[in-house]
Amino acid sequence: MQKTYYDPADLKKFGKISEWNEELGAKFFDYYGKVFEEGALTEREKSLIALAVSHTIQCPYCIDAYTGDGLQRGITKEEMMEALHVAAAIRGGASLVHGVQMMNKVNKLDM
Amino acid sequence: MIKSLHKRESALANSKRQLEILSNGIFQKGVLPTFKEKISETNEFPLKAKKLEILQINVGYMCNQVCSHCHVDAGPDRKEIMTRETMIQCLNVIKNTGAHTLDLTGGAPEMNPNFRWFVEEASKAGIKDFIVRSNLTIITANKKYNDLPEFFKKHNVHVVSSMPHWTRGKTDKQRGYGVFNASIEALKMLNAVGYGMPENKLRLDLVYNPSGAFLPSNQKSMEKDFKKALLEAFNIHFHNLFAITNLPISRFLDYLIASENYEDYMYALVEAYNPAAVANVMCTNTLSVSWDGYLYDCDFNQMLQLPVNSKVKHISDYNEDLLEGRNIVMSQHCYGCTAGAGSSCQGSVI
Numbered sequence: 398m399q400k401t402y403y404d405p406a407d408l409k410k411f412g413k414i415s416e417w418n419e420e421l422g423a424k425f426f427d428y429y430g431k432v433f434e435e436g437a438l439t440e441r442e443k444s445l446i447a448l449a450v451s452h453t454i455q456c457p458y459c460i461d462a463y464t465g466d467g468l469q470r471g472i473t474k475e476e477m478m479e480a481l482h483v484a485a486a487i488r489g490g491a492s493l494v495h496g497v498q499m500m501n502k503v504n505k506l507d508m
Numbered sequence: 509m510i511k512s513l514h515k516r517e518s519a520l521a522n523s524k525r526q527l528e529i530l531s532n533g534i535f536q537k538g539v540l541p542t543f544k545e546k547i548s549e550t551n552e553f554p555l556k557a558k559k560l561e562i563l564q565i566n567v568g569y570m571c572n573q574v575c576s577h578c579h580v581d582a583g584p585d586r587k588e589i590m591t592r593e594t595m596i597q598c599l600n601v602i603k604n605t606g607a608h609t610l611d612l613t614g615g616a617p618e619m620n621p622n623f624r625w626f627v628e629e630a631s632k633a634g635i636k637d638f639i640v641r642s643n644l645t646i647i648t649a650n651k652k653y654n655d656l657p658e659f660f661k662k663h664n665v666h667v668v669s670s671m672p673h674w675t676r677g678k679t680d681k682q683r684g685y686g687v688f689n690a691s692i693e694a695l696k697m698l699n700a701v702g703y704g705m706p707e708n709k710l711r712l713d714l715v716y717n718p719s720g721a722f723l724p725s726n727q728k729s730m731e732k733d734f735k736k737a738l739l740e741a742f743n744i745h746f747h748n749l750f751a752i753t754n755l756p757i758s759r760f761l762d763y764l765i766a767s768e769n770y771e772d773y774m775y776a777l778v779e780a781y782n783p784a785a786v787a788n789v790m791c792t793n794t795l796s797v798s799w800d801g802y803l804y805d806c807d808f809n810q811m812l813q814l815p816v817n818s819k820v821k822h823i824s825d826y827n828e829d830l831l832e833g834r835n836i837v838m839s840q841h842c843y844g845c846t847a848g849a850g851s852s853c854q855g856s857v858i
Contacts, residue, residue: 439732
């Protein structure tokens with residue numbers, strides 16, 4: 398029995414999700430594939446966004462996948478780390494911006 | 509500068525040891541299908557040689573660089589060099605076959621003392637595409653090589669050069685400290701005589717090899733990124749980018765094993781196996797000639813000491829009828845040429 402929640406080998410089984418619901422699985426993977434095609438943004442830019450989001454949602458599978466994808470696309474480690482700091486800044490900022498709500502509440506209740 | 513596997517007397521300098529690792533593996537996750545089994549699924553076995561179109565000549569393993577991924581294990585300490593006598597035998601074949609492409613490689617081919625003589629003689633043979641695989645830094649390495657761009661231009665040579673990335677860090681890590689700056693300088697010298705300029709017929713193509721244990725991405729998209737980055741930062745132009753997968757042999761195999769990436773890399777190659785790439789692999793229309801004149805299906809087979817499966821083994825005995833239709837010699841490294849969009853000396857094959 399696997400003793401950890403995450404097994405790197407499971408990433409390769411992602412496609413098997415469709416086996417228990419082919420219709421919805423197919424729709425998801427069609428959509429997923431389309432999203433990452435070059436459009437107004439390049440595939441490279443989309444890969445960096447995916448890497449940043451992967452860290453925000455703390456998905457180890459996605460981090461592995463988009464780190465590898467980034468290397469394949471020639472994305473440098475400096476670019477990857479900058480993208481990560483953007484994610485961290487937004488994530489930190491998201492907590493901090495709620496401080497306004499706290500301040501509003503304090504200002505309302507405090508004498 | 510690191511030394512070649514040969515100079516270090518590494519076990520991997522021995523091609524038999526490499527083949528042993530490739531065949532028996534060091535796999536914990538199961539057994540890899542053999543390449544023969546894999547291509548048999550699509551009735552491509554045995555893979556047969558077609559009419560010769562590309563003659564690739566390795567004029568020696570001597571090089572001024574020691575790249576960490578080099579499948580030739582080339583370097584300044586390698587002394588194998590093609591003699592003028594063997595070059596004459598190659599010229600006889602060039603003149604008597606319908607091959608449209610002559611592809612000179614090494615090592616650094618320019619370091620062969622007979623290199624210029626050979627280029628001058630071969631250029632008279634009316635070859636449609638005359639390629640020299642230059643590592644770029646040789647052009648700036650010594651004054652005696654500084655005129656190479658003019659020399660290439662005079663003989664209408666098609667220059668193909670390795671450039672693993674548009675950043676200094678990644679390039680120097682794979683090809684040695686200082687290689688990036690020297691390569692940029694050499695590219696500017698080539699551009700200055702017309703090579704790589706958009707409207708100019710003097711062809712300058714770059715070769716991209718991934719700088720680690722991963723496969724190349726889409727060739728067209730990489731080319732776009734390379735062009736944008738090199739133009740913006742250095743005003744450098746080139747024509748096409750060839751994306752080539754690193755094959756798990758020689759120094760790249762050494763790196764894969766040392767970094768504990770070998771097993772995963774082999775699985776990645778097998779998973780990326782693309783039956784559509786098999787029909788266009790370079791070994792079916794290419795012959796690779798080694799520095800000592802022996803014949804191989806490709807440069808990789810040459811380094812693994814896997815000669816052609818034919819009665820004809822040497823360029824001095826070249827016989828088109830006996831070589832055409834021969835069974836291509838294969839091993840597990842062939843997964844490298846059939847992964848993803850496929851890989852050849854001219855980049856992806858699909």
